[in-house]
Amino acid sequence: MPLKIFDRIAGRLGFRLAMWYSGLIIACMIVLFFIAYYFLSETLKDRDADEIQSELSELESEFDKGGLEGVKSFIDLHLSSRLKNLLFIRLADTQNHTIYLCSPFEQGEYDIGSLSTMNPAHRQWTRLKSINSSNDLILQTSLKEKDMILQLGMSNQPRKEILHHFRELFLIGVIPLVVIGMIFGVFLSTHTLKPLRHIIGTVGSIDIGKMDSRVPRTENGDELDELARLFNDMLDRIDRLIRGMKDSLDNVAHDLRTPLTRLRNISERALVDLLEKDPCREAHESVLEESDRILNMLDTLMDISEAETGVMALSKKDVSLKNLILPIFEMYQMVAETRQISISLHIPEDLSVYADPDKMGQIIANLLDNAVKFTGENGRVVIEAEKEETRVKISIRDNGPGIPQHDMDRIWDRLYRGDQSRSQKGLGLGLSLVKAIVSAHKGTIDVESRLGGGSVFTLWIPGRISPHPE
Amino acid sequence: MRILIVEDDSKIASFVKKGLMEEGFAVDHADNGEDGLHFALSQTYDAAVVDIMLPKLDGLGLIKTLRQKGDNTPVLILSARHSVNDRVKGIQTGGDDYLVKPFAFSELLVRVQALIRRAGGRSESSTITVGDLTMDLLKRRVSRGDEVIDLQPKEFALLEYFMRNPGITLSKTLILEKIWDFNFDPQTNVVDVLVCRLRSKLDKDFSDKLIKTVRGVGYALEDL
Numbered sequence: 001m002p003l004k005i006f007d008r009i010a011g012r013l014g015f016r017l018a019m020w021y022s023g024l025i026i027a028c029m030i031v032l033f034f035i036a037y038y039f040l041s042e043t044l045k046d047r048d049a050d051e052i053q054s055e056l057s058e059l060e061s062e063f064d065k066g067g068l069e070g071v072k073s074f075i076d077l078h079l080s081s082r083l084k085n086l087l088f089i090r091l092a093d094t095q096n097h098t099i100y101l102c103s104p105f106e107q108g109e110y111d112i113g114s115l116s117t118m119n120p121a122h123r124q125w126t127r128l129k130s131i132n133s134s135n136d137l138i139l140q141t142s143l144k145e146k147d148m149i150l151q152l153g154m155s156n157q158p159r160k161e162i163l164h165h166f167r168e169l170f171l172i173g174v175i176p177l178v179v180i181g182m183i184f185g186v187f188l189s190t191h192t193l194k195p196l197r198h199i200i201g202t203v204g205s206i207d208i209g210k211m212d213s214r215v216p217r218t219e220n221g222d223e224l225d226e227l228a229r230l231f232n233d234m235l236d237r238i239d240r241l242i243r244g245m246k247d248s249l250d251n252v253a254h255d256l257r258t259p260l261t262r263l264r265n266i267s268e269r270a271l272v273d274l275l276e277k278d279p280c281r282e283a284h285e286s287v288l289e290e291s292d293r294i295l296n297m298l299d300t301l302m303d304i305s306e307a308e309t310g311v312m313a314l315s316k317k318d319v320s321l322k323n324l325i326l327p328i329f330e331m332y333q334m335v336a337e338t339r340q341i342s343i344s345l346h347i348p349e350d351l352s353v354y355a356d357p358d359k360m361g362q363i364i365a366n367l368l369d370n371a372v373k374f375t376g377e378n379g380r381v382v383i384e385a386e387k388e389e390t391r392v393k394i395s396i397r398d399n400g401p402g403i404p405q406h407d408m409d410r411i412w413d414r415l416y417r418g419d420q421s422r423s424q425k426g427l428g429l430g431l432s433l434v435k436a437i438v439s440a441h442k443g444t445i446d447v448e449s450r451l452g453g454g455s456v457f458t459l460w461i462p463g464r465i466s467p468h469p470e
Numbered sequence: 471m472r473i474l475i476v477e478d479d480s481k482i483a484s485f486v487k488k489g490l491m492e493e494g495f496a497v498d499h500a501d502n503g504e505d506g507l508h509f510a511l512s513q514t515y516d517a518a519v520v521d522i523m524l525p526k527l528d529g530l531g532l533i534k535t536l537r538q539k540g541d542n543t544p545v546l547i548l549s550a551r552h553s554v555n556d557r558v559k560g561i562q563t564g565g566d567d568y569l570v571k572p573f574a575f576s577e578l579l580v581r582v583q584a585l586i587r588r589a590g591g592r593s594e595s596s597t598i599t600v601g602d603l604t605m606d607l608l609k610r611r612v613s614r615g616d617e618v619i620d621l622q623p624k625e626f627a628l629l630e631y632f633m634r635n636p637g638i639t640l641s642k643t644l645i646l647e648k649i650w651d652f653n654f655d656p657q658t659n660v661v662d663v664l665v666c667r668l669r670s671k672l673d674k675d676f677s678d679k680l681i682k683t684v685r686g687v688g689y690a691l692e693d694l
């Protein structure tokens with residue numbers, strides 16, 4: 001669970017933005033640190049070298065003035081105070097035998113003896129590694145014409161200490177800075193992207209049936225506020241369009257139904273008053289039948305329009321597929337019996353779909369109706385259903401005459417009737433309605449058919465296996 | 471029996487009024503919602519037929535006010551909207567039944583009579599007799615004359631519906647709704663098939679046909 005929350009946070013644009021920025025800042029700081037560190041260490045090195053050189057020159061001039069004794073007294077007199085603790089001074093004869101040694105180091109810290117075995121050159125720098133620490137002794141040699149070797153050096157320990165402090169300071173200072181920067185970055189980006197999240201929330205809640213939510217505005221005139229404004233305007237326009245569409249559908253229905261009602265009433269009244277044998281009876285009866293047909297067509301066309309445009313109100317719930325189909329199956333069983341068609345149903349008890357029961361029943365009835373209508377005597381109609389991942393697959397199979405290839409693409413079209421269909425009673429709207437309602441349920445429908453080999457209508461409806469459906 | 475009609479289309483209103491009066495009802499007519507409400511509150515009616523789209527006060531508003539004032543007159547809603555949702559909305563507001571325009575008068579009559587019967591709460595007797603047909607509802611047995619007729623459940627239900635409304639033409643919509651509880655119209659005429667089966671069983675050994683087809687309207691059991 002905490003992992004999931006982390007995934008969700010990490011997936012957010014704001015978080016990623018803050019992380020990228022923090023990463024960039026850290027990288028910049030590291031580069032900056034390396035540059036500063038390099039310059040500092042170089043400066044310290046130069047300063048040490050300068051100091052060694054200047055002290056060595058001074059020592060040389062003292063040697064010129066007072067010889068070995070002069071040097072010794074100079075060291076005792078002048079260097080005792082400040083540098084004695086730091087400076088290493090060695091005087092040796094031509095054979096490189098140490099004559100005088102002034103060392104601030106502990107016995108055995110450096111292999112001083114090794115200096116005697118070296119072959120020194122004038123102004124040569126020598127680096128002596130410490131035996132028991134990582135420090136180095138850096139010294140310069142001066143060869144005097146009176147065959148005296150002067151060596152003066154200094155440990156790099158103080159320099160390393162300064163650099164060590166510098167590194168420590170960087171780490172102590174930078175880690176909290178980065179953490180604070182990151183937190184602030186996340187906060188800032190989250191705050192900045194808030195309008196975007198509002199838009200996402202609003203879009204998520206929008207449905208054709210529920211168009212009243214709007215994105216909250218910040219009114220500060222930035223790009224995101226502008227986007228929110230434009231978005232709300234767009235929603236308003238869509239809302240107006242849908243409302244207009246709904247109203248016009250309602251009006252058409254109302255304006256057609258009222259005259260149709262009058263028409264029906266007139267014929268009905270006339271039939272009551274006419275004698276049993278009156279030749280006008282048949283005309284009036286036809287008027288009644290045709291008005292029913294027009295009404296049926298009007299209702300179906302309205303349903304198709306509503307389903308296709310998404311304004312159809314679906315009261316979806318978990319329904320047991322068996323309970324849904326069984327009454328329709330029984331209804332058609334009777335029709336099938338009369339036509340000597342065998343009809344069977346194979347649906348698992350625990351299968352349920354998430355659908356509007358009335359609309360779902362209507363499409364099953366339509367498909368079953370077709371199957372029974374077009375399958376001849378001794379035919380067979382089978383209804384099967386099974387679970388397929390998250391969906392429920394329902395298939396209605398018959399061994400009727402099948403659908404000719406040139407009709408296959410057009411069977412879903414409104415008012416299209418194939419050659420076989422023309423001889424039957426019907427409107428040519430059944431399959432259009434089925435397809436529209438299946439689409440409104442976010443399902444799909446497909447047909448497989450071979451001329452002379454029967455047809456299979458297969459639909460996939462979102463559903464779930466539940467042990468206790470409604 | 472007194473019935474109130476609230477309908478703004480004068481032709482439809484006069485047709486319904488005339489039909490109901492012929493059936494022996496006393497009928498009042500209002501052509502807008504406000505007058506309708508006034509009528510309904512000032513008099514006692516056995517049932518009311520109310521259109522939804524009305525001037526001044528719409529049908530749903532009328533029913534709502536009526537129910538708020540504690541008036542329980544059974545109401546049949548007339549509407550030009552056929553969707554299930556409109557039907558549900560109408561019933562939730564306090565309507566007792568819903569009829570979509572255009573309608574056959576016989577269907578309106580059956581529904582009004584059913585409403586009045588239900589409101590009266592009269593207990594139904596366990597046997598119904600129409601002509602030489604007798605139905606025993608407890609034993610689920612039907613006989614014509616001395617002959618016992620064996621019926622399947624749906625056939626039995628259909629015959630019971632016919633026998634409770636003798637002489638009245640029952641539309642296919644009414645039968646579908648009553649026998650299968652379906653609000654949609656299947657293309658193949660399932661009702662025809664059921665009536666045909668019932669008819670063959672009832673009339674098999676008799677010369678006079680009991681169930682009559684009324685073209686364009688439905689079927690009726692002859693009230694002998």
